[in-house]
Amino acid sequence: MPHVNDRARLNQCQDLLNVPQHVLRAATVNGRIELDTTDAGQEAFQALLFDLLFSPSHSHPWDHRGGRSFRGLTGYVEWMLPAPLQLTIQASVAPRVANYLLPKTVTYADGSHGHFGVPGLRVERVTARAVHLLHLPTQGRLELREFHRGTERLMRSRLRWETGSGETPENLAFWNKAGVTPAEESAAPHWAPTPCTPLRSALLVRASIWWNHWPYTAEIVPARRSNTSGCLKWRQGPSCVEVEGRLVDSDIRITGVANVSSADRPDVSVLTLGSAAVELARCSS
Structure with a gap:
């Protein structure tokens, strides 16, 4: 990434990531x-979040709690910025996003089980401004923070209300311990x-490329090509050529990434990183 003392480059990063300059x-x-x-653990966790937040509504096996979907959570996102050992998302209602991500396991009569939310995700701590989540299997961290600062007590109260833990306190006890x-x-x-883990993680932290445009239409669907792990398609926002430019040549580029496109199909290309590949496709409808 560029040196941020270069004002022009800092401004471009701010525009592309939609993150306040002071942040x-x-x-x-x-x-x-x-x-x-x-x-590696943080990268694996971010790749998992990419799969969830870019999944078509209610298509993921963990996405059946009702009321909203993983992809619908993007409507609460104001900006996102990674750190070496943590991903920070500023959300309009952080406890509500946390509630949908925190896990619940249902065991059926035949002994099988299903998951709602992210298995292994726990509340690491709560502060006056944020809910900090830890994914135990990967040790990946997610800070869900808000612009306005209240009190730790108020944030805990709001988390209990969103999760319904006032009626079922055992849920919050489980998520904490x-x-x-x-x-x-x-x-x-x-x-x-997987070979595609670094690429999926990298796409997640650059999600503002697609999320800056309403309505949010970007989603990952099964691969159409034999040499890719999936197809990232969208209907609103930048062209495929513009997305390629931001991922390959801009100040938020992914180091080592390349793209293969065809002049006769400007809205379809293949993005590669090492042995991993994802198809990009901007659809007209």
């Missing part, structure tokens, strides 16, 4: 903003490292 400056390390983590359950361990393939 960008505070996030610098040796004068630079590093978007991509080198921590429990280790990973055997049922949650069975979901491990969802966060297991």
